[in-house]
Amino acid sequence: MTRGExxxxxxxxxxxxxxxxPDSLRVVDGSIESEPYRTITIVADPLxxxxxxxxxxxxxxxxxxxxxxxxxxxxxxxIVAIVDLPGQAFGRREEAAGIHLSLAAAAxxxxxxxxxxxxxxxxxxxKAISGGFLAHGLQAGWIGALEDPGVExxxxxxxxxxxxxxxxxxxxxxxxxxVPATARDVRTFAEFGAIxxxxxxxxxxxxxxxxxxxxxxxxxxxxxxxxxxRAPVERLNAPAAGTRSLAREVRRRIAEAW
Amino acid sequence: xxGAKPRVSYAELTPRERIAGLVDAxxxxxxxxxxxxxxxxxxxxxxxxxxxxxxxxxxxxxxxxRDIALAAIDGRFLGGSVGEIGGAKIAxxxxxxxxxxxLLLDTGGIRLQEANLGILAVAEICDAVxxxxxxxxxxxxxxxxxxxxxxLSIAASLCSYIIVSEFARFGLNGSEVVEQEAGPDELxxxxxxxxxxxxxxxxxxxxxxxxxxxxxxxxAVRKAVLAGLHLRHERERLSTSRLRATIAEFAPSxxxxxxxxxxxxSLP
Numbered sequence: 001m002t003r004g005e006x007x008x009x010x011x012x013x014x015x016x017x018x019x020x021x022p023d024s025l026r027v028v029d030g031s032i033e034s035e036p037y038r039t040i041t042i043v044a045d046p047l048x049x050x051x052x053x054x055x056x057x058x059x060x061x062x063x064x065x066x067x068x069x070x071x072x073x074x075x076x077x078x079i080v081a082i083v084d085l086p087g088q089a090f091g092r093r094e095e096a097a098g099i100h101l102s103l104a105a106a107a108x109x110x111x112x113x114x115x116x117x118x119x120x121x122x123x124x125x126x127k128a129i130s131g132g133f134l135a136h137g138l139q140a141g142w143i144g145a146l147e148d149p150g151v152e153x154x155x156x157x158x159x160x161x162x163x164x165x166x167x168x169x170x171x172x173x174x175x176x177x178x179v180p181a182t183a184r185d186v187r188t189f190a191e192f193g194a195i196x197x198x199x200x201x202x203x204x205x206x207x208x209x210x211x212x213x214x215x216x217x218x219x220x221x222x223x224x225x226x227x228x229x230r231a232p233v234e235r236l237n238a239p240a241a242g243t244r245s246l247a248r249e250v251r252r253r254i255a256e257a258w
Numbered sequence: 259x260x261g262a263k264p265r266v267s268y269a270e271l272t273p274r275e276r277i278a279g280l281v282d283a284x285x286x287x288x289x290x291x292x293x294x295x296x297x298x299x300x301x302x303x304x305x306x307x308x309x310x311x312x313x314x315x316x317x318x319x320x321x322x323x324r325d326i327a328l329a330a331i332d333g334r335f336l337g338g339s340v341g342e343i344g345g346a347k348i349a350x351x352x353x354x355x356x357x358x359x360x361l362l363l364d365t366g367g368i369r370l371q372e373a374n375l376g377i378l379a380v381a382e383i384c385d386a387v388x389x390x391x392x393x394x395x396x397x398x399x400x401x402x403x404x405x406x407x408x409x410l411s412i413a414a415s416l417c418s419y420i421i422v423s424e425f426a427r428f429g430l431n432g433s434e435v436v437e438q439e440a441g442p443d444e445l446x447x448x449x450x451x452x453x454x455x456x457x458x459x460x461x462x463x464x465x466x467x468x469x470x471x472x473x474x475x476x477x478a479v480r481k482a483v484l485a486g487l488h489l490r491h492e493r494e495r496l497s498t499s500r501l502r503a504t505i506a507e508f509a510p511s512x513x514x515x516x517x518x519x520x521x522x523x524s525l526p
Contacts, residue, residue, distance in 0.1 A: 049509045052440060060505045064498040090431050090439035096456040097508040098467045098501075100430040104384075104415030105496045111388040130368075130377070131430055134409055138381035155373040155409075160438045165304075165370055179300050181342070181375040189374055231389075232381040233349065244375070247346040250296060254316070254350045257289045 003126045003150070003205045004056065004084030008041035010212055011080065011123070018069075024048055024056070025065045029077065033220045038073045040066065041082040042136060052091030058132040059089035063102025066136055070109040078119040078223055081110070083137040084126030087157070103135035110139035119228025121219055124186060124195075125204060130155045141230035142222040144197045144215065148204040151186040153194075180243065193241025196222065266476045268401050269425050273315040273330035276362050279476035280399075280483055281319035281326065288317040290347065298341055304371045309335045314344035316351045322487055327355035333364030333404035340365060340410060341372035345379020352386035358395045358487060361417065366432060367408015380409035387416040395419060397486045399479060400426040400459070401472065407432050415495065419486035420468040421479060422459030428468060429457040465504055466495060 001009075005026060009015065012030025021027050024045035029038050044056040053059025058066070073079055088094075088103060114120045122140035133153065137143065145151055162169045176183045180191060190198055197218050201211050222228060235241060236248055268276060277286050290296055292310035301308045313335035319326050329348040331338045340348070352359055368376035390396050398417040400406040405427030406414050414420060414428070422428060431439075433447040446452070455461065462468040469491045472478040494500065 051510070052444075060508070061502075064502055064505070067496075067498050088430060090436045090444075092436060092440075092445040092456070093508045093510070095429045095431060095433075095436060095445075096461075097505050098429070098462070098465060100411035100428070101415050101467055101496065101501055102505070103430065104412045105498055105501060107384050107412055108388060108416055108492075108496050111385050115389060115392075131409065131412065134377065134381060134384065134412055138377070139385060153374055153377075155368045155377050156370060156435065157439065160435045161370050161373075163438050164432070164434060175304055175371075178303055179371070181300060181372045182370070183374070192374065192378060194374075194378055232378070232385050233353070235378065244342070244378075246299070247342050247375070247379070250290065250343055250346040251350045253294070253296070254289055254347065254354070258318070258354050 002043060002056070002084060004041045004082055005043050006205055007082050007123065007125045008039045010207065011039055011082070011215065012037055021065050021069055022061055024053070024062050025069060027069045032216045035220065035223060036074065036077040037080055038077050039080045039082050040069050042085050050089065050091070050093065052094060053089035056085050057087055057089040058085060058103060058135050060094055060097050060099050060102045063099070063106045063135055066106035067109040070113055073118070078121065078228055080219065081120070081122040081137045081140055083122055083124045083128045083133065085129065085132040085136065086127050087129035088131035103131050106135040107139055114139060114141055114229060117229065119223055119226065121222060121228050123215065124151050126150055127152045129153070138232065141228040142196050143194065144199060144218060145186045145190070145195045146201050146204045147186065147198040148201055149185070150204055152184045153186060153189040154184045191240055191243050193235050193238030193244060196227065263477065267474050268423065268476045268479050269403055269474050271476065273332045273362060276476070277315065277319065277328055277330055280360070280480045281321045285320035286317055286328070287319065288315060290316060296343055298343055298372065300341070300372050306336065306371065312341065312343040312347070313338065314347045316347045322484055324357040324487065326357065327351045327359040330362035331365045333402045336369060338365035338404045339367065339369030340376055340379060341369035342375035342379060345376055345383065349379055349382040349386050352383065352390050352396070355390055355394060359390055359397070360483060361396070361398045361414070363398055363400050363406040363410055363414055364402030364404045365406055365410045366404055367410055377409060380413060383413045384416055387413055391418045391492060395487050397421065397483055399483065400428050400468070401474065401479060402426070416492060418490045418492050421470050421472055421482045421486060422462055422468040423472050423474045424459050425474055426459035427454065427457045428459065428462045466500070
């Protein structure tokens with residue numbers, strides 16, 4: 001069982017899986033401290049109809065299924081996007097069919113629902129990469145993450161970065177040590193104020209009851225404080241966002257000149 | 259009657275020339291211009307000379323008696339990529355806009371040299387588009403040499419109206435990245451004709467993924483912008499039932515597959 005499947009299965013009490021969605025989408029309704037939640041997780045589907053989206057990527061079908069699953073959530077239910085995805089699907093068919101629209105439909109659903117008053121949370125348990133993360137996770141008002149080397153955040157696989165920047169994999173690895181924005185580990189990402197809480201786990205793929213309870217308590221606290229309603233821009237004001245001083249400075253100067 | 263004006267190629271213009279050609283004459287007021295020298299501190303370490311506006315021109319102008327907020331990406335600087343500063347400029351302009359916003363997109367997407375700061379900014383941009391379009395038009399113009407890719411293709415797709423020219427390529431993953439990730443059998447990044455045929459502006463309008471195809475002419479773009487101020491197409495464009503119907507045409511037939519899925523799973 002992958003990390004995403006494990007956490008989608010175990011995060012909520014009284015969990016019931018919805019069978020209305022494609023096999024690549026795990027949609028589970030249940031509760032945390034007797035409040036209703038839905039978890040949504042993209043999982044690998046080796047039999048999926050699009051070969052480039054069989055390993056848990058956000059593909060053409062997944063983006064649309066995400067949008068539908070978000071919008072179809074019962075009114076009082078909060079959503080937890082469980083993020084364990086290697087990125088978006090890379091393929092010729094995907095480009096021709098307009099995969100960006102599928103991803104946009106998902107991002108649109110998350111942002112619109114949050115702006116209509118539904119709390120949206122995200123929990124990073126594995127990779128959170130690029131367009132896939134923009135479609136599933138980054139529109140959440142609160143983002144938690146397991147503190148684990150398998151939790152990675154970046155915008156492009158290293159080999160592609162090297163090709164597109166006309167550089168070498170060695171140079172890409174060197175730059176990651178001096179420019180934090182290009183690092184891939186979740187701790188560095190948290191230094192941008194992007195992660196609200198990090199959770200220590202001994203085995204991210206096989207969490208203990210106590211570890212799950214800690215995550216549940218954090219989500220319940222965040223919900224009680226309505227943190228799932230915050231817009232992405234509010235991350236700039238997070239205590240840890242000191243490293244994004246440049247973005248704040250730009251905004252301050254625009255506000256002055258506007 | 260006035261004589262026909264000579265056609266001026268939008269694609270050949272700089273971001274500031276594009277803005278000047280689209281809004282009421284002389285009404286553009288740039289904010290954080292190059293003299294403010296707000297440029298990326300992350301590029302020197304990566305052997306790149308920074309640009310004083312970080313490749314994004316922003317400001318306010320008048321158009322059709324409206325106060326329009328503008329952001330124009332310079333496709334000539336690092337492929338029009340969006341990093342911390344440029345991303346903050348675009349997001350902030352969208353947040354401050356009141357009567358409408360115009361995004362002139364010419365971008366390969368998130369700047370790889372500022373990767374995760376870029377993705378955070380793009381998440382803010384997406385949210386700001388969703389928030390603004392509920393009360394005012396948000397128009398995207400994709401008619402430059404680079405087109406619109408990566409995270410910004412998601413942001414563009416959220417806009418109320420999308421204008422493209424036949425020059426425009428509009429997609430998520432650039433062809434080089436698809437070739438790198440999926441292999442040259444999947445896509446030959448040097449086959450430019452196929453790339454334009456499959457992901458160019460003409461195709462995108464036929465699919466309903468963009469709203470109007472214009473000539474590569476600044477006056478044609480201006481006319482489309484004026485019309486777009488009154489049109490809201492996002493709901494129809496992002497309808498999952500409609501998109502599902504388009505996607506079905508691209509699903510491979512089962513019998514056409516050479517290797518069974520079990521074999522594919524064992525590949526790295």
